[in-house]
Amino acid sequence: MTSETxxxxxxxxxxxxxxxxxxxxxxxxxxxxxxxxxxxTGLVPTSALPPLDTVARAWYELASSGDLWTNGVASMTRxxxxxxxxxxxxxxxxxxxxxxxxxxxxxxxxxxxxxPMPKSALIPVMVLWLGFGDASKxxxxxxxxxxxxxxxxxxxxxxxDEVLIWSxxxxxxxxxxxLWEIVLPSALPEMLSGxxxxxxxxxVLLVSSELIVARQGFGYMIGWLGDGGAYDAMFAVVLTVALxxxxxxxxxxxxxxxxxAWRE
Numbered sequence: 268m269t270s271e272t273x274x275x276x277x278x279x280x281x282x283x284x285x286x287x288x289x290x291x292x293x294x295x296x297x298x299x300x301x302x303x304x305x306x307x308t309g310l311v312p313t314s315a316l317p318p319l320d321t322v323a324r325a326w327y328e329l330a331s332s333g334d335l336w337t338n339g340v341a342s343m344t345r346x347x348x349x350x351x352x353x354x355x356x357x358x359x360x361x362x363x364x365x366x367x368x369x370x371x372x373x374x375x376x377x378x379x380x381x382x383p384m385p386k387s388a389l390i391p392v393m394v395l396w397l398g399f400g401d402a403s404k405x406x407x408x409x410x411x412x413x414x415x416x417x418x419x420x421x422x423x424x425x426x427x428d429e430v431l432i433w434s435x436x437x438x439x440x441x442x443x444x445x446l447w448e449i450v451l452p453s454a455l456p457e458m459l460s461g462x463x464x465x466x467x468x469x470x471v472l473l474v475s476s477e478l479i480v481a482r483q484g485f486g487y488m489i490g491w492l493g494d495g496g497a498y499d500a501m502f503a504v505v506l507t508v509a510l511x512x513x514x515x516x517x518x519x520x521x522x523x524x525x526x527x528a529w530r531e
Contacts, residue, residue: 349408361420419461
C-alpha cells in the first residue's frame, strides 16, 4: 500500500467520523444558542446571565493574567490526589470485602452507613480536623469518592462466575491466583464504572469545598468573583470547570474502551 493510499484512507476515516460526532454534541451547541438568544432578546437580564461573548472575553482576561492557570493547577492537584487515593483504597477494600468474609463483616456496615450521607456535610468536619489547607480538601474528596469505588469493586468481585472459581480451584490454583486471574478481571468492568462515578463526584466535592474553605482554586474564584459582582468572569470559571469535567469524562471513557478491549 502506498503512502498516498494511506493518507486517503486516513482522511476518509476522519471524514466518516465527523457526521457521527456532530449529532452527539449537537445538544451542547443548541444550549449555547439558547443561552445567547435569552441574553440578546432581553428575556433574561445580563446581570443574571451574561452573553457568551462577554464570558469569553472575561475568560481570556483571566487566562492572560495567569489567575485561571494558577488556581486551576491548585484545584486539579487536590482533585487528582483525592481521587487517586480513593481509587487505590476503594478498589482494594471492595475486593477484600468480596473475597474475605471477616473483612466484609467489619467494613460493610460502615460503608452502608456513610454511603447515603451527603459528602458536602463533611466539609466543616474536615476544616475542624485538618484546617483550611489542602489536606481538608484532599481528604474530603478521598472519603467522598472512596465509597462508590468500594461498592463497585465489591459488586463486581461478588458477581464473578462461581463455576470459573470452582474450576480453577479444582485444577489446583491457589486463592491468591484465583483472585488475581479470575476475580479481578471479572470485577474490572464494574469497578471502572464506579471510578467514573467517583470522577464526576470529585469535581463536585472539589468546587463545593473550595467555595467555603479555600484561598485558591476554582471554587474560591467562583465565590470571590460572584461576591465582587464580576458575573461574566464567574461564569467563565464555571464553564471552565464544566468543560474540564466533560473532557475528563470523555478521556476516561476512551481509556476504559482500551482497557476492556480484551472482552470484545
